Amino acid sequence: MANGLRFKTARDLFMACPAVARDMGTLPTEQHSVAFCRDLLAGRVPEEAITFCAYLLPERAAVWWAHECLSHLTDLLHEADHELLAHVRDWVGEPDSPHHRATISTAAATPPTTPVGWIALAAGWRDNGSAMAPTMVSALQPFPAAHAVNAGVLAGLARVALADRFAVLSAFVEMGIQMAEIEALRQSANA
Template sequence: MGTTLHFTTARDLFDAYEAAQSDIRARPDAEAPLEFLARLAESATPEEAITFGAYLLPRRKAVWWGHECLMSLDHLLTDQDRRMLRLAEIWVAEPEEEHRRQALDEAMVCPNKSPGVWIALAAGWSGGSMTDAGSPTVPPPPFLAPRAVNAGILGVLARVDNSFRRKTLSTFVDMGAALAVR
């Protein structure tokens, strides 16, 4: 099966993202990214598979992954989550500057950084500038979008009943792995 991954090995990802080295305690051998992802998912801290997946996927796919993970638990979402996810969805469908900016601006003013807000922030931090229009351009650091996707997915996972958490996490990892090879 051919993949469209940007990294030949999981170690390449760690080399590309210094922040991943502090966000993920486990270290890869010479494994392919999806092999490392699977190992993380079976580890004592399977949440690290979510973190790795957020770095592994290109920004747009990572935002979509976060969106789909959260929407699969719609019954656990607030109206604010749904509104923010809609903004992220619009940006994924049409990754234009105005959509990215709208997701960022609306997410930034939310007083409660709920899971949906984090996914909208990930869309907003996918590129462009973090500053207001008319201000000097300040591109977001490369780690912001993956960290926001991670926060959104792990945030909704925290809302899942303990008896379903491991299975839900596994489903989320499988969803990310499937997106990685598309």
């Protein structure tokens, strides 16, 4: 199952997506991606495991993962974020729907000031900017969806009480790893 990951090793991911090096201080190794991610979680800066998951997952899956992470923090989100989170959920289910694209476009056209705002931006970027205002696209290039997913999940995590933060972080990372493995199975079944 894990052998089918789109990036077999951490170095593979860093080579394919150099932007990850701007979001992480840990250098890549030849270690298997899942093992590398779990070592990050156990390391000095466990938040880097969130970053690694954001880049490890395909973009649409990363947006869904972020949605799922933030859905577990609804008590810590602003009222407006609840509606936006529902729009992100709808977009993931039907990214080609003109209605969902228009909603994401509106959300992505404003600067992300909340965790869910970052996820909406990731959804807009995932569409290669097609769901975003042209001025926003030109201002963000080369802004990867993974960077926005990372920012959104980490911003949500920052709202969790310190005593609970590592447990929540660990749950988010494990969910990301599981999603990466499911995506690998889906890719191999479609091949």
